[in-house]
Amino acid sequence: EVHLVESGGVVVQPGGSLRLSCAASGFTFDDYTMHWVRQAPGKGLEWVSLITWDGGSTFYADSVKGRFTISRDNSRNSLYLRMNSVRTDDSALYYCTKERLRYFDSWGQGTRVTVSS
Amino acid sequence: EIVMTQSPATLSVSPGERATLSCRASQSVSSNLAWYQQKPGQAPRLLIYGASTRATGIPARFSGSGSGTEFTLTISSLQSEDFAVYYCQQYNNWPPASYTFGQGTKLEIK
Numbered sequence: 001e002v003h004l005v006e007s008g009g010v011v012v013q014p015g016g017s018l019r020l021s022c023a024a025s026g027f028t029f030d031d032y033t034m035h036w037v038r039q040a041p042g043k044g045l046e047w048v049s050l051i052t053w054d055g056g057s058t059f060y061a062d063s064v065k066g067r068f069t070i071s072r073d074n075s076r077n078s079l080y081l082r083m084n085s086v087r088t089d090d091s092a093l094y095y096c097t098k099e100r101l102r103y104f105d106s107w108g109q110g111t112r113v114t115v116s117s
Numbered sequence: 118e119i120v121m122t123q124s125p126a127t128l129s130v131s132p133g134e135r136a137t138l139s140c141r142a143s144q145s146v147s148s149n150l151a152w153y154q155q156k157p158g159q160a161p162r163l164l165i166y167g168a169s170t171r172a173t174g175i176p177a178r179f180s181g182s183g184s185g186t187e188f189t190l191t192i193s194s195l196q197s198e199d200f201a202v203y204y205c206q207q208y209n210n211w212p213p214a215s216y217t218f219g220q221g222t223k224l225e226i227k
Binding site: 103105108109 | 149151153159160161162163166172204206208214216217218219220221
C-alpha cells in the first residue's frame, strides 16, 4: 500500500524560509514523477511543482517560480520542497502526490504552512 | 493556461438519487481529465482518470464521460458517503507542465 507522509509545515513570517519533506513507502519511489499540490484554507486545489523520477526535470507553477525548489533523494525515498521568500498567500495545506500517467493516484495527508507575522 | 470551470458550485441531491457534475475546459484537453473526491479533513482521492476510467476500488456507481472541453461525473445512486467536494483536473499540455484543477463542486444532502 502506498504511503506518503508529509512533514515540516510550520508558522513562518513573511519573507522567511522552510523545507517540507515527504516520506514515501509502498512503491518503487524512483520509478515515479512526484508533485506538490496545495490547498489554501477553504479553497480549491492548486498544483505547485513536479520533479521527474531521476530529478532531471523540475517544473513550477508561476505563483512559486523562483521562490520554491523541489528536490528528491531516491536513496531515502523522500521528496522535498524548499520554500523561500514566503508570502501570506503561500499559506496552505501542502500535499505530496504520486503521479501516474500525469494524474495523481496517491496523496499524503498534507502538512500545514501558515505565513503570518 | 487552460482554465477548468465546474458547475454547479453546490449541488443538493437526496440519497438514492442521481447526481450529475459538470466540468468545462477553456480549450481541448482530449481525454486527459481526472476527477477527485475530497471529504472534510481528508486528502483528495482519485475517482476517474482518462475521463472515463474508474480508479482502483471506486464503486461502479461513479462514472465519467466526455472529451475535448466538456466532461461529466455521474453518481448513479447517491450513498451517504458520497457527499463531498469533487474536483476535475486536466493534464493535457506537456511541456510545459500544466495541471489545472476546477474550483470544485460541493455535493450536499438535500
